[in-house]
Amino acid sequence: MVDFGYGISPSSRLDLDKFDRKTFDLLVAEEPDVKKCIACGSCTAVCAAGKFVPTSLRSAILAIQNGLPDKALELLKPCQLCGKCTLVCPREINTRHLILSIIKIYSAK
Amino acid sequence: MTGLLNILCLLTVNPDSIPEVIDRIPSGYNHFVIPFLVGITFMLIWITVGLIRLLSNLTREDRIKLLLSWINPVIAWKNVRDLFCDCLFHVKIWKRKPLLGYMHSSIAFGWFMLIVLGHIEVALFVPKHLSFSEGALFYPIFYRFFVWMNPAHVALRGSFFFFLMDFFLLYVLSGIGLAVFKRFRSIVLGMRHTTKPSLADRIALYSLWLIFPLRLLAESFTADLSGGSFLTIPVNHLWHLIFGEKLWIMPVWWAYSISLGLFFVTMPFSRYMHILTEVLWILLRNAGIKPRHPRKGVAEAEIYACSSCGLCLDACPMNVQKKNLKYSSVYFIRFLRRKNEKKIDQIADKCLMCDKCHVLCPVSVDAPALRRVQRTTVNNHLPYDLSYLKAPIVQAGGSWSESLPMDSLKSGSNMESSAPEAVASDKVLYFAGCMSHLTPRIIKSVETIFKKSGVDYVFADRDGGICCGRPLMLAGKTDAAAKTIAANKEMIEKSGCKKLILSCPICYKVFKEDYHLEGIEIQHYTQFVNDLVNSGRLKPAQSSERLVYHDPCELGRGCQVYDEPRAVLGQVGELVSAAKERDESICCGGSLGSLTLDARDRAKITESSVSNLLANKPQTIVTACPLCLKTFAEAAPDSVHVKDFAEIVCSSLE
Amino acid sequence: MIYEGKQKVWSDYQKDIPDDHYFYVRSCIRQSFFPASEVTFLDITRNRLGKDIFETEHHTTCGGIAYHSDTIPQETVMTIIARQFALMAKNGYENYVCSCITSFGLYCETMETWREFPEEEARIKDILWKTCKLDFAKPKYLIHASDLVYKYRNLIAAQAKHKLINVKTGKPLKVVEHIGCHYSKMFPSKGVGGAEYPYVLVGMIEAWGGEIVDYPERRHCCGFGFRQYFIKGNRGYSLSNTYKKFESMEPFHPDLIITNCPGCPYFMDRWQYVIAESTGRTYGEEGHGIPVLTYEEVAGLVMGYDPWDLGLQTHQIDSEPLLDKMGIEYDPAQKYAGKNGKDIGSPICPTCLK
């Protein structure tokens, strides 16, 4: 292999073909509310942990659907489960259980 | 015992006359006792093994704790009291539902007395049969079969016991009667829902029902030989009228023995195990030993102490919908016994943790605690990353000390010092908590109260803080909770304040129980305001507004704060009572305790909680928890206001 | 893929190309990258098709590379272009044919600018006179050389010695076309077939017996992008573009890539080598690359020119497999023999790419 001093830069593009339906169905079985998100961002806005680190349930759900479960985990690990997001969610998503379920299912594999 | 004997001797006319009781069957044995013997032996072996296993599952310090508790007079006395009140007299049930109380205590206490008196009789009249070789195990039980009573010589002493025995037999029978009746019309005894008994339960139940009628039958059959009293003798005459001179004694005694045997064999697999386990549980409970595993150790005692009486069914707020009955504590415990992991998980996550089942349980089985331990086994090991809490905390002194004076300036208090160590100790620290930030009216009112009463305060989390940790605990993430607790603890200690005021009961409970803040007084704002009013620093004006107070679970059942808020509200408006209050109050439905209960089910609970509060037509629902406030505000009919405690106190100050 | 659908689009984007009398301007870099291409083009149009095509040694660069690298302002470029046009008029031509896509794009851009802002045109006219004492003029037709070859594709096919057909299997060769971005992506109406399904090269491929391959990333830039290449720090970006294209076309197993731009063939040819040497990935059959040829080179092969006269030895990717498929005889010994058999030197053999 020759080193030319430059190389192929990795693509920043999301590949939805990488979305893992099987695991997602496990999540849905655990907490169906995951399908109800309308990405309004209320959860992120009120997040108690958000004051210290970037964390967002909205983005986490998105990351999972975009086939990036590890990113989702990173986004949710700082969660304090304080439940503010549950109170503001317009779609009445059971956010705390959703967060727990995501971590449970995607950290398992 | 001997003392008792002497007293009884005094009752005799002539101590050294011909014995009134003659050992009819000197061997003191007959084959019919075999079923009973088998049953009792099996049961005794079973519980001994169980007891050993249970104690071996306790940690060393827990075992020591237990031993110490017995020599500690306070706890020892509590043990004795609880054993009588809870196990024999079922005082807790009496208080809530007298008829039900009578039912339980009649069977428990009645039977207990029959056994005790039986032994006393043996001790008095045929003492030799108290020795094991002479059938101590069964002789006292079937005493009436083995003896012959000399009618000519029945002294007062004898008839006294005949009377007592018959009396307690009747007492038990009355309880059994009620129990049978309860099977069909439980509501009459004050129970809307009753548990569905398992197979073992049924067998044990029916044999239990049989035991005492059969005992009556047996003893009445032999009453003309071995004597009897106001119950057995007349019945005996009745039999003679029906069957003539010759009565077939043996079959009834066999039947009696079999029903006993059957009961004892099924007992370990049925709810009736509670009769014995209660004792152990009460000892462990009073020793202050907490469960570390949802099934092993203390938990085991707790699980088997559950009589699945079903009182928790009506207590559980979820059960406004029949479909949720299956999530009640009694079934949770039943599945714990059966080790049905899937069901256990499901039920553990549903519970709102309002603690009502625990508070109302006749033997105080702490199902919510078990649920939490269960959640811990599932969720505690899940990955989390609260390392970011370190960062701000390391120079927390710095960062917070920066923010503290700023906050306090913002808060408008007349505080000039800046560094946290310089913060005067008479300053109070106000920690609003996550939820209060979604109910600004609480924060605003609390601050107004502080200002109006000239309280010098520091607002710890004006622009958002760290969660108190209770929600993590409720979800079973105890390790993570420890992290947030440590962070907050450091912040509070650095603040230098000596008094901590909280406007959220969830925070209050965890701060009180798990923070161990040396030298810092922790108060919920209802308590603080109450003090202010009593000390005259706050003078609320009485209005004619009809108020009803909702006890937030964590504040009421959780921390036993019932009176302070009521005391204040009594001076603010006209306090009317709800249908169910204090221990009996109904969760608002918004609790963080439940992990899986969905919005629809919660709404139903809120509905029932609200209608409970509206029983006496109040104009305003007052609560002292941001979560309750938000939940009610969205659900209450427009005709009633929903206000926070601080808010209503504030409005009374204008 | 529904062919009729594409034909409909093509019919929407036709452009009229004059029959004769062309003024030809060369490309700066093609002459060094693919020296034979322009010569072949002139030879074909003049001698094989008998057209009048004039070129003058006085013409210069269009300034495109400098312009796209942000080193000279637009008015400079416009003046240079005005001068080129003036030369055309001075020599009595009105059909302007350029060899370079960058230039073609820039000419279109300039003409459009003048159309939109007549005052600019006036200003340039003035500057042109002041600087070069030349009379301002605008071409009647602005054509890219590939447009011309497209126009004459059937005449060329008529004289074809070889076809884009695998002589062993008798199947048409799978050909990938790649047009320079500036050919029609800026002004779809200015290119044959528009921007979405450009037909200029497809037309040739079809006329000469090949089969066109539409692969997902066909619209993607080759990666030249001027600045991106000139600054070494950005070359990875340029390389990644090419990589993306090849990854996308690989499943279709193309035999040949035809381009009509100076940069594209160069980068798609050389980057295949860099990709192979740095990652070990090759895209042709058994470790070979996919030959990338200019349309003139292909036309030359079709009309029976000697591969080495067409300068195929200046490509990084060896063209022998393609020549074998097309059944073109060639003398391997002559590959690196220049004028009068003088050895022009051969590249060191790469380790991975065959």
Added chain:
Amino acid sequence: MKNNVLIIGGGPAGIEASAQLQRLGYNVILIEKGSSLGGHLSKWDRLFPDGVHADGVLSSMLKNMSGVKSFTDTQVKSINRLDKSYNVILSNGISVLADAVLLASGFTLFRAEKKEEYGYGIYDHVITNADLEAYFSIGSDSRIDKPKKIGFVHCVGSRDEKAGCRACSKVCCATAVKQACEMKEEFPDAEVYCFYMDLRMFGRHYEDLYLKAQKEYGVRFIRGRVAEVSENADGSLQVKAEDTFSSKPLKVTLDLLVLMAGMRPSDAGRRVGDLLGMSVEEDGFFAVRDSVTSNQRSPLPGVFLAGTATGPKTLPETIADARGASMEIDRYLTDVFPQASDYKKLIREKW
């Protein structure tokens, strides 16, 4: 004598208006360029939000207009204004003296092939909303072959100045979500994606439909316009868009792509409009007298407008609009032809 009212266009608006006007006692002549009445409604399978069958709706509407003189395969040849009324010569030779003309010329669907980058008519598995409705009613389409992954592209030819239409077509969002659910019912284990710019679920029950699509059918909504479609070696589609929520470009392989073609003014309508010399607005739809209080009146006396001739509308809106137009016409004729009023009074009392 009865007043003649000529209704141009036999779609829902024309049908509804003819039924209403006939009830009001006018002599209604309905002409339709197509071979049958019903317009786009006749080509639709089911209607959002609650999926009622279009043919049922249409037949009940047609029942209401029984007795109306309607000519299919008929267009306006010439039309010129007399003192009070219009003299119209139809392509079938008949000439009508119309006291009022209602232009209910409706819309045409945007020609999806115009968005070349989507490859409609070029790629094997790209269809339009109309094609899909046809598939639902006929039950077969060579392009729909047990798709495992299906994409819906909202706003095709709407909110797109490149496609010559800045406006929103109003019905596509709800239609897309409806069709997404239907496809999920047809192919339960398919992944379904909706690529939208804004979800405009403005109407009653529309939000419920959206929730249902997410909750029950697990349709994935991606906020970002599809910008490029290409075909893979196996004939599947490679679709590129941006997931604007994570502000990253995304790529997905699909087996079927459905383009939600928007509403454009109908050419036939424009032709008649030109004959009348009626003005159109920038969006190409007919101008109205006043966009608030008289949406059904054209600037010309005696010429009225109904339905999508004046811009995108949902079906209920179209029907309401047609009724509104009928009232306007009635008012107009009552004022302009007073002598006929008592006759009409009589008819009304009778009915």
